[in-house]
Amino acid sequence: MSVAFTPWPAEVAARYRAKGYWTGDPLTDVVERHQGAAAEATAILCGERRFRYADVQRLSDRLAAAFQARGLLPGDTALVQLPNRAEFHILFFALLKCGVVPVNALNNHGAFELSAYARQIEPRLVVLARSHPLVAIDPAGSLPGSLTATLAGMVGPDRLLLLGDPVEDVVGAFAWADGQALSAAPDARPDHSVDASGVAFFQLSGGSTGTPKLIPRTHDDYLYSVRRSVEVCGLDAGCRFLCALPAPHNFTLSSPGALGVFHAGGTVVMAGDPGPATCFPLIARHRVTWAALVPPMLSVWLDAAPGTTADLSSLEVVQVGGAKLSPAVAERVPERLGCRLQQVFGMAEGLVNYTRLDDDPWTVVNTQGRPMSPDDEVRILDPAGRPVPQGAVGELWARGPYTFRGYYKADQHNARVFDAEGFYCSGDLVSMTADGNLIVCGRNKDQINRGGEKIDAQEVEDVLAAHPAVGHAAIVAMPDPLMGERSCAFVIAAPDTRPSELRRFLRGQGLADFKLPDRFVFVADLPKTAVGKIDKQTLRERAKSVPSQHAHTGTAQTEATAP
Structure with a gap:
């Protein structure tokens, strides 16, 4: 059994193999290649826990064997939503080893997004964290309401796996929702040979037309992307990478991200969030050398750095991607953080561009880099x-x-x-x-890039239109000095409709919080183009002048975002 996807033409695939881009190795090679003398090196630091490369290999083998014992087969699919913990990487490798193809949802995705992913892939396995606010399990083990019951209804409680609090035995931290323990012998190994030309996992698109689409990434193409990123960035075993952005994000995972650090034999330091209050002490404690941020968080780091008592001197490189970085902000990095800046412009669909570490200052500050592969x-x-x-x-x-x-x-x-x-x-x-x-x-797409989080305008418009008081809605980006862009909703609605009411409705539909409009403007009509479509360019210009405080302008009422 295998997940169907659109393959490269045979002659193109043969060329990539002949050039050594595609090696036929599974994506798990980034860990498996370190099972000799390097097996004792530290792969992951997560809180007080240390995982050697030998540990990651053994634990992911054991998890994979447990999944196979549960009846999961190569080509089955899994829906995963886990926070930034070592278990995310161990589970990811386990699924790859037994041929189960996961979608790794971001931790801020809500029931709306997860249910949509589940409908697309029809998972035979769902993995969630008990700590997630949408996961409701009472002491008796029942699954009341919300996300958990929805997904359990799709796969059955015997295929719903829940991650609990960290324990000494990582495998023991997982438990089935039907009450049975997840168990496998300590030395258990999966029985499966991976086809490197097949789909390893699904990445999530930025979402340009409805719920983010699924991107089939093969072992061959993704491993090449990781290897080439390591070469371009010059990573080695001395790298200590701070995984502070969401671990499943393409940037954090592979550019060069955690997988690149594993390939190089370095150490991934897990951070629960990217804020300086969390990250600065981790940098000082673990002598972090590399970090990856989106532009809004870089600005926060730059503002916080002069007042910190944490020793940030180990930092060598801060990568910034996910949205365009202002040159004025870029210029502040060496002075404030004492390290080099690398701009990264990539996409989950493939192409990755880097400024090189030996580029001249103008290029590093003003461009988003150049493609990394000769092909x-x-x-x-x-x-x-x-x-x-x-x-x-x-x-x-x-x-x-x-x-x-x-x-x-x-x-x-x-x-x-x-x-x-x-x-x-x-x-x-x-x-x-x-x-x-x-x-x-x-x-050029109808998309808002809110600090690296991609928001599809149509998706939010469609959910908003389901509110009984809303006649029509159009959502556009408006410039923001911190986030790059925020969202502004122009809404035709019944009198006395309030933004707070609409936000509660959107949350009630399971929409992730970052997708909620930052500003609402209530209007009597929406501008149209010559062919009768909503003129979003006019709305974008209008959004630039929307006041930040309450205002009433006859045909429009504007209100700033409330918590």
């Missing part, structure tokens, strides 16, 4: 599909040895975002410098 192919096209002149802005199209060839179960959408030659349209508006570095200028 990354980039086109920058105008709306008519013609290449733009060097330095001009156009839409980014890409293909290469780690850029996917189609979303899962999304044929109609794939037909719109891929051309006949297999180039993928990312929806990013970019320009290219004379030396091949990209400068991100915006988005």
Whole structure:
């Protein structure tokens, strides 16, 4: 059994193999390759717990064997939502080893998103953390309401696995919702040979048309992306990487992320959140050398650094990605944090760009880097599909040895975002410098990038439209100095409708909090284009001047976000 996906053409796959990009090794090779003398090296630090490479290998083997004993088969799918704990990585490797294909949801995703993922993949296994606010288990073991009951109804309590508080035996921290223990012999190993050309797991798209689409990533293409990232970034066994952004995020996982650090034989330090109050003491305690942040959190770090008593001198590189970084903020990194900056512009669909650590200061501050692979192919096209002149802005199209060839179960959408030659349209508006570095200028898709969290406007509009008082809604991005962009909802609604009422409704529908509009503007009508579509460009311009305090303007009422 296997998960169907759109493959690379045979001749293209053969070329990537001949060039050594695809090696036929499973993604778990990043840990398995360290089982000789390096097995005693520290792979993960999580709170007071230390996991050697030997521990990660043994524990993931044991988990994989337990899943196989439970009847899970290669090609089965799993829906996983875990916080930043060592168990996330151990579980991820276990699923890969027994051929189960996971979707790793972010910890801030709600019931709306998780239920949508479950409908797409029809999981045979669901893994959740008991500490998550949506997981409701009473002492008697019943599953009252909300997310837990919904997902248990899809897979059955005997396929719903819950992670409890940390214990000495990591496998023992997991338990089935039906009350049975998850158990396997300490030396148990999975019985399965992994096909590296098959799907290893699903990444989540940024979400440009409805609930984020699923991206099939193979062992071959993703492992190449990890290996090449390690080469470009120069990681070695001395690297200590702070995993502070969500562990499943493509940036944190593979650019070079935790998988890259594992491949290099370094150490991943788990952080519960990316705030300086959490991270600065961890940097000092564990002598962290690398960290990855989104621009809003970098700004918070820069503001906090002068007043901290924590020793940040071990920091060598701070990577910033997920959204465009302001040059003014970028320039402050060496002085405030005492380290180098590396800009990263990548996508879960594939293409990753890095500024190089030996680039000149102007390039590091003002560009988002250049493609990392010699076989990354980039086109920058105008709306008519013609290449733009060097330095001009156009839409980014890409293909290469780690850029996917189609979303899962999304044929109609794939037909719109891929051309006949297999180039993928990312929806990013970019320009290219004379030396091949990209400068991100915006988005061509109806998407809001809120501090690295991608919000699909249509998804939120569709949920909002289900409120009985709402006639129509249009959501656009508005500039924000800290987050880059925030969301503004222009709403046609019944008189006396309040933003607080609409936010409660959206939360009640299970929408993640970061997707709730930051601002509501109640209007009598919405502007239209010549063909009758909502004119979002006009709304974006209008959103720039929306006041931050309560205001009443006759046809519009504006209210700032309340907690």
